[in-house]
Amino acid sequence: MPQQLPPDAPEPVPGAAHAPDWAAVERDPEFRRLKAEKRRFILPATLFFIAYYFALPVLVGYFPEAMGRDVFGEVNLAYLFALSQFFMAWALMWLYVRRARGFDAMAERVAAGIAGGAR
Amino acid sequence: MSTSLVMFLVFIVITLGITWWASRRTATTAEFYSAGRSITGFQNGWAVAGDYMSAASFLGIAGLIAFYGYDGFMYSVGWLVAYLTVLLLVAEPLRNTGKFTMADVLAFRLRSRSVRTVAAISTLTVSLFYMIAQMVGAGSLVSLLIPQIGFNTAIVMVGVLMLVYVIFGGMLATTWVQIVKAVLLMAGTILLSILVMAEFGFSFTAFADAVAGVTGRFCEAGALKDGVCPDGAAPIVRDFTQPGLYYHGRWGPLSLISLGVALIFGTAGLPHILVRFYTVPSAQQARVSVVWAMILIGSFYIMTTFLGFGAATLVGKENIGLLKDGVLVPNQNLAAPLLAERLGGEVFLSFVSAIAFATILAVVAGLTIASSSAFAHDVWFSVVKRGEQHDEREQVRVARIAAAVIGALSIVLAIALKSLNVAFLVGLAFAVAASANVPAILLTLYWRRFNTTGMVLGMTVGLLASLVLIVLSPAVMGIDPPTAAARHLIQADPVFPLDNPALVSVPLGFLAAILGSLFSRNSAAEDAYAELDVRANTGVGAV
Secondary structure: OOOOOOOOOOOOOOOOOOOHHHHHHHHHHHHHHHHHHHHHHHHHHHHHHHHHHHHHHHHHOOHHHHOOOOOOOEEHHHHHHHHHHHHHHHHHHHHHHHHHHHHHHHHHHHHHHHOOOOO | OOHHHHHHHHHHHHHHHHHHHHHHOOOOHHHHHHHHHHHOHHHHHHHHHHOOHOOOOOHHHHHHHHHHHHOOOOOHHHHHHHHHHHHHHHOOOOOOOOOOOHHHHHHOOHHHHHHHHHHHHHHHHHHHHHHHHHHHHHHHHHHOOOOOOOOOHHHHHHHHHHHHHHHHEEEEEEEEHHHHHHHHHHHHHHHHHHHHHOOOOOOOOOOOOHHHHHHEOOOOOOOOOOOOOOOOOOOOEEOOOOOOOOOOOOOOHHHHHHHHHHHHHHHHHHHHHHHHHHOOOOOOOOHHHHHHHHHHHHHHHHHHHHHHHHHHHOHHHHHOOEEOOOEEEEOHHHHHHHHHHHHHHHHHHHHHHHHHHHHHHHHHHHHHHHHHHHHHHHHHHHHHOOOOOOOOHHHHHHHHHHHHHHOOOOHHHHHHHHOOOOOHHHHHHHHHHHHHHHHHHHHHOOOOOHHHHHHHHHHHHHHHHHHHHHHOOOOOEOOOOOOOOOOOOOOOOOOOOOEEEEEEHHHHHHHHHHHHOOOOHHHHHHHOHHHHHHHHHOOOOOO
């Protein structure tokens, strides 16, 4: 690692003779496609998990009697809903990891374009 | 020599061995702060889990569930779901654009010195609060389980050990201490859960029946005293499977939601968790770390059901405490250790106590290294020395001195505050992280228009709002009955009704950050967004 860099300066891009034109990369269709694809997954996923999560304290806090109703044996709705949060988190995680492989491939193509000095 | 002492010593010897091994591989800043980015995603997942699952979660959650039933489980849920914020929004861009600290990401396109100063203050505040809470916990735990060791000795012992790990072994030693601790904690928790279920013939419905047999009482308004409510009404009785035993009354639901805000957003702003993502070679490995961390953390918090409800049914909350002059003084932190004793005798009690001790050590070591890098890398070399050139050895030396100073400070503060109930400090750390750090991190990554004014304003408002509101909240203010020991720092009626300030302070932090940006203009910060955007998303030029 070069030592002469001030701590703030981002590391230079390996393989590039001069700093890439970042604004041009941002306009690059492949990069824009990557961003759009990511947003299409991450934004709804985030909104979904926030809504799903906060439904728990809202329901449990304001409707404790209804949530305390038993579903089977002494196991009630409140516990099952809380437990479902764990599986929701794992499911979303699994979906994201699957999608992220596609993001990685697109990101690699953009990075290769920058390293190749195409722009 | 007691079994506990032997197990503590075994853990200490193993971790010191790790430290000795790591010290020979720690010379440069990248090695000291980030373990040379040599940790794999799988290993880092265990280390993140080890860094995250503090004594507050292991001992505290088991105790909360054992005393209040279902409501205690609310914490467990939030602590896992919080990682979705880390996974989806923070871990990968942070790894791609930062180097050693949280401030690296914030300083990427904003004016460096003011940003780093504020970010370092926030990091040090969060870490120090968190550390004091852990160390006071360690003091009472060790002095309780091994009466030969006094409270102050226990704190000094924990403090010195964490400093040895960090100063000599840097991030590499800290990482492996966290991994060893996470393995021990998972093993202990799985074993305890199996033993609990064995008591109920491995029938979940039989277990639930037993839990429903345990009841608690509360008043709609005011505190229960001698079996009657202040307004003369009969107390409400609920069994332990039902919500409401902890969060009830007029402000109960909002307190529960506020806690949720602090947990869900706070985790992505905890500096000691964020710096862990710099120890892996790439953003892909950072993602793998979060995945493993989520698998481990989720499994652990599901098992708190068995720990907490197991203690409630098999030990009984009226038996969880410590005998003092023939009277049992209730102590929630003892729920898990006493459950272990009930199920596996003295040897298992010692094992679980050793795990709790390891848990505290791993967490405080992580906090120490995160705060020493914030001080050395952000404050000393970037702000005070204005980014002058220094060789690697000099930088590592300053980081080691910073660790020693922060460690000594936390030892002194922990001893000074030992008689107070400091559990609220963990909540405060999460609230500050959620209100000050998270708005800044999210806005710099996802909002082009964000600038230095917005960042400084947002962080300052988020930090101050959390601090002021928590001082005015029931966590600090309250009137204790004259007979009992004072639990509250300020003996007066609370001004702010919620236990946790996040519901108010997080929106305030975001609002200040957004307004600060809108009322000022910084074209350099906006122009530099293009570079941040490309790098965060592609990993081009990541260290």
